Amino acid sequence: DADVTQTPRNRITKTGKRIMLECSQTKGHDRMYWYRQDPGLGLRLIYYSFDVKDINKGEISDGYSVSRQAQAKFSLSLESAIPNQTALYFCATSDKGKDYNEQFFGPGTRLTVL
Amino acid sequence: DQQVKQNSPSLSVQEGRISILNCDYTNSMFDYFLWYKKYPAEGPTFLISISSIKDKNEDGRFTVFLNKSAKHLSLHIVPSQPGDSAVYFCAATTGGAGNMLTFGGGTRLMVKP
Numbered sequence: 001d002a003d004v005t006q007t008p009r010n011r012i013t014k015t016g017k018r019i020m021l022e023c024s025q026t027k028g029h030d031r032m033y034w035y036r037q038d039p040g041l042g043l044r045l046i047y048y049s050f051d052v053k054d055i056n057k058g059e060i061s062d063g064y065s066v067s068r069q070a071q072a073k074f075s076l077s078l079e080s081a082i083p084n085q086t087a088l089y090f091c092a093t094s095d096k097g098k099d100y101n102e103q104f105f106g107p108g109t110r111l112t113v114l
Numbered sequence: 115d116q117q118v119k120q121n122s123p124s125l126s127v128q129e130g131r132i133s134i135l136n137c138d139y140t141n142s143m144f145d146y147f148l149w150y151k152k153y154p155a156e157g158p159t160f161l162i163s164i165s166s167i168k169d170k171n172e173d174g175r176f177t178v179f180l181n182k183s184a185k186h187l188s189l190h191i192v193p194s195q196p197g198d199s200a201v202y203f204c205a206a207t208t209g210g211a212g213n214m215l216t217f218g219g220g221t222r223l224m225v226k227p
Contacts, residue, residue: 004157040123041116042203042217043158058214090157100146100165101207101215105157 003027004106006091012112019078021109023091031094032074033103034058034066036087043090049074050096081113117141118206120218128226133191135221137204140185144206148215149178149189152201161202162189194225 004025013019023032030051035043045058047066055068063085065077078085088110092103118139127133137147145166150158164171164178164187171178177190191198204218 040219042118042120042219043215044217045214048214092157100148100163101213102148102160102163103215105150105159107155107157 004091004093004104006089006106006109008109009107010110012114013081014114015080015082017081017113019081019111021076021089021091021111023074023076023106025072025074025091025093025104025106027093027095027104028071029093029104030071030096032068033092033094034064034074034076035090035092036060036085037090037108038087046076046089078111078113081111083113086111086113115140116219117144118204118216118218120202120204120221122221123219124222124224126224126226127194129196130193133189133194133198133223133225135189135191135202135204135223137187137189137218138185139187139206141206141208141216142185143208144216146207147178147180147187148205148207149176150203150205150217152203152220158203191223194223196225196227199223199225 007022033048034046049055049068091106094103148163149161151161152158180187201220201222203220205215207213
């Protein structure tokens with residue numbers, strides 16, 4: 001079984017709709033992250049959470065919100081989706097006990113906003 | 115402005131030959147570097163890393179070289195295999211488990227049989 005899972009894997013929606021992407025992990029890690037990938041731009045950090053009560057904005061948080069429902073669950077919401085939020089979204093986790101921030105990624109969610 | 119850059123969006127090599135993927139960074143505070151590999155429809159997976167106190171780290175067919183003065187690192191794959199065909203991301207961090215990764219734009223490697 002995958003350690004980091006994301007649902008849905010693919011989603012097509014319309015401008016203005018509210019969308020939630022979900023992430024679950026069985027690695028027991030405290031830290032969780034949401035990234036988006038765009039061609040040529042690599043992965044850019046949207047939000048991150050170091051524990052259930054600690055949520056922080058990343059590089060590109062505008063238009064997004066998150067919820068850390070439990071240590072194992074971290075969801076990303078687009079309150080009113082717009083076409084330039086069309087991208088591949090990844091959830092990741094890391095172990096706070098490590099000296100350096102090696103992250104483990106889920107399989108991604110491909111989101112298309114029409 | 116991107117602090118980590120991979121200037122070659124794609125690279126094609128013949129099976130058995132060496133693949134060299136390059137990465138440049140601008141932030142002199144970065145002291146740990148990672149390479150991730152990504153196959154289609156999968157998330158990135160960690161491949162190899164290097165600390166700034168070293169100039170080389172080797173793991174099987176994969177070697178990462180770091181040139182701090184040039185703010186440049188490279189990933190060498192020898193010999194290249196068709197299964198190495200993937201997108202490779204370079205990432206950097208200022209260290210400590212609490213510090214974020216900054217990713218490059220990725221290089222798509224195609225290894226031809």
